[in-house]
Amino acid sequence: MKQRTIKRKIDGVGIGLHKGEPVPFSLHPLDVDSGIVFYRTDTRTYIEAKPQNVVDTQMATVIGKDGNNISTIEHILSAIYAFGIDNILIKIGACEVPVMDGSSASFCMMLNEVGVQEQNRNKKVMVIAKEIEVKDGDKFSKISPDNNSQFIFTVDFKHPAIGFQKFNFNFSKYEYINQISRARTFGFLRDVQMLRSKNLALGASLDNAIVLDDKKIINEDGLRFGNEFVRHKILDAIGDLTLLGMPYIGKYESFAGSHHLNHLLTKEVLKSKENYYVKELESTADTTFSKAYA
Numbered sequence: 594m595k596q597r598t599i600k601r602k603i604d605g606v607g608i609g610l611h612k613g614e615p616v617p618f619s620l621h622p623l624d625v626d627s628g629i630v631f632y633r634t635d636t637r638t639y640i641e642a643k644p645q646n647v648v649d650t651q652m653a654t655v656i657g658k659d660g661n662n663i664s665t666i667e668h669i670l671s672a673i674y675a676f677g678i679d680n681i682l683i684k685i686g687a688c689e690v691p692v693m694d695g696s697s698a699s700f701c702m703m704l705n706e707v708g709v710q711e712q713n714r715n716k717k718v719m720v721i722a723k724e725i726e727v728k729d730g731d732k733f734s735k736i737s738p739d740n741n742s743q744f745i746f747t748v749d750f751k752h753p754a755i756g757f758q759k760f761n762f763n764f765s766k767y768e769y770i771n772q773i774s775r776a777r778t779f780g781f782l783r784d785v786q787m788l789r790s791k792n793l794a795l796g797a798s799l800d801n802a803i804v805l806d807d808k809k810i811i812n813e814d815g816l817r818f819g820n821e822f823v824r825h826k827i828l829d830a831i832g833d834l835t836l837l838g839m840p841y842i843g844k845y846e847s848f849a850g851s852h853h854l855n856h857l858l859t860k861e862v863l864k865s866k867e868n869y870y871v872k873e874l875e876s877t878a879d880t881t882f883s884k885a886y887a
């Protein structure tokens with residue numbers, strides 16, 4: 594199986610969650626072994642999608658270099674991971690990736706529209722060799738050896754509209770598009786009000802998030818899935834773990850995980866060569882991945 598990029602450049606535009614202003618962006622093909630690279634067109638800064646470039650994980654995953662940050666990279670990365678794209682340049686005209694509808698569906702549509710280009714070098718995957726776990730109180734995220742690429746996420750919010758939700762997702766591009774890509778981010782009205790008082794979340798609206806008050810969901814159209822919340826947590830985890838630098842074979846499990854825990858997990862895995870090995874997919878004989886990216 595070969596490395597992949599996209600067939601041609603594609604442009605997009607969307608509202609930034611924090612500033613509330615339109616953000617132009619574009620996706621470009623990139624050479625073999627280049628990885629995923631962001632570029633801020635307004636400050637002319639290249640930032641590679643690597644854990645060492647992560648500068649904040651409080652409300653979103655933020656990467657940066659010399660004070661030039663790009664926020665909310667997780668949803669676009671999640672879509673890129675799902676399409677099996679190894680090499681791509683993402684140009685962004687501001688300090689944040691647009692929020693679109695709060696899910697990765699728009700990014701998936703763009704990737705679908707341009708199409709995937711196979712390249713002239715074998716694809717590399719990371720095979721997890723050891724269980725690695727990171728914790729924060731009773732919250733955890735861990736990754737362990739497995740023959741597949743699997744995500745099991747549990748949330749237990751003390752909120753009548755969320756409660757306990759568990760979702761077991763066996764990764765494939767097809768299932769990702771159907772079961773994960775449309776799941777939206779969510780937030781609580783009181784947090785949005787607090788953030789707005791600090792001049793943040795200015796772009797947040799019912800068009801790009803599920804919003805909850807103390808008792809219920811405010812969006813008139815309700816949810817896209819009964820367990821949309823936990824599905825979005827898997828969307829985020831896939832995006833955050835893209836910073837491992839290659840697709841991985843293993844089982845990800847989390848209870849109440851966050852961008853913070855995902856970031857710690859990524860760093861922990863990469864800390865020691867004993868935690869994983871890199872496998873080159875020399876032919877199409879590796880059915881796990883040929884199937885996953887069919």
Ligand SMILES: [Zn+2]
Pocket residue numbers: 667668778825829
């Ligand atoms: Zn998210």
